[in-house]
Amino acid sequence: MPASRPGAGPAGGTPVHRKARPGAPPGFFACEAAGLRWLAAAGGARVVEVIDVAHDHLDLVRLRHVPPDRDAARAFGAALARTHDAGADAFGVPPDGWPGDGWFGPLDAPLPMRAGRYSTWGPFLAECRVSPVATALRDAGLTTRDDDVAFDRLVALLHDGRWDDGDAPSRLHGDLWQGNVVWTAQGVTLIDPAAHGGHRETDLAMLALFGLPHLDDVLGAYQEVHPLRRGWRHRVGLHQLYPVAVHALLFGGGYVEQTRRVLHAARP
Template sequence: MAFVKLSPPDHPEAALVEAAGLRWLGQAADDGGAPVVSVRSASRGSGHEQDGSAERGRLELKELPTATPDEQAGVEFGRALARTHGWLARQRGAQDNGPTPTADHEGFGVLPPEHPAQTPAYFGPAEQPLVMGTGVHASWGAFLALERLDPMLQGLAPELTAADARLLHAARDRIAAGELDDAEPPALIHGDLWSGNVLWTPAASGAAASGEAHSGSAHGGEAHGGAVRGTLIDPAAHTGHRETDIAFLHLFGLPQLDAVMRGYQQEFPLSTGWQDRIGLHQFFCLGVHWLLFGGSYRGPTLRAAEQVLQL
């Protein structure tokens, strides 16, 4: 059976954008990274016609049942995610030792190779994606500020008090200045890795390597027994800072999170102090939640901005 997602009429390329991200992550999965939902087909929508009709973009994925993860599943997912984050560095190393060095994925903000031309990056729920920038930067802070925080802050502007705006823009400016950059190279990241975008599925059902899986209310029900794998779905894939994925995993209570982090640290340890930087990496995502889902996210967003200024 297939799971089908339709693009919003005003974003006819959204299905192709998501498919491009899944396929890029799937390349890392084939090299030992985290399993990824496979794409059966993806098509572009027509956009709005003069009569108001629109043929919507279509993304078709294979459904799989879900399962409850145990501690070992968490550890294995953490190890696999670490391998995804290290995949581009391994690719660079292999090519640098070959006949032609690579420069394809240098910089923060590189989009998947199959990302459709002249199309923005998207972030957020499929039914109301937010348009993000597509610039590539040598500095992670410049990328985050210009291509992610600025669109978010522009959208939030009507909701902000003067004090809110001063705090949020002060945090943004500190990030943009590169004061919080470090030596981490650009990594292939999922980009929206909150707990709802990790599908736990029985390994026997085919979610191995870049095996096929999908989430949501239309999955095939919960299976019990046997090994379980964490599978990536619904990405906003780009080259970013790997701590961003880690921080997003801490937002909404991922099952077996302690085990996931244990496996990750065994495979590809994070830099010292990563826990202190969770707020820095959640700042953008929390701001988007405020923009999309209302003022209940005002407090968490402002606290994350305060944490940025305290680092």
């Protein structure tokens, strides 16, 4: 079972948060540590510091939470834009220091997250996210024939480049829901990434998926650093399809119908 342990760091003075899972997939924690270090190297949004990593645990500096506020939200929005602007070598690449596929989802039940190297975003999304999750949903008996047809159509449109816009690959957190955004006295600090090279709108859509305090302030400050392409709000559902579908696989229930709604609403 997953566990966390408060304690002191190697020198006895740094509070430690230990993420642990006996029997974790090989490299699971090394991949997360590489993602945290890659994001931190961007010099943008604050990222929790890695103290130690082993096959069955990851030790991080323990964070102290404070209430969200608008000033911190605006600082975070500007910093996140700088993180994205630090870029990646290609769409789909894993973080520096990790050579292969990653994982997406909760500590006790992460799903494999395919890596790759693509010059454009659409084929990456089709082959590394949409096709694998569509197959998994179908194998689990969670799709209808109409859903399967809609997934096939979406994959074809993505391969055709219908949503490609020339934006360079961004350095993404990759699982940026509000639970991985920690408000501290030093500013917003990011935890638990599924880091990869992708489209900047994906992280922003994740922030909106389960709600984030002061999201409008975050987005406003983000756009002061890097204005978003016209129509980005209409593409939020497309960027949310993969995480919602993963929730449908893991938890079923209302996430299945939410996946269906997002899927059938996807239009170029």
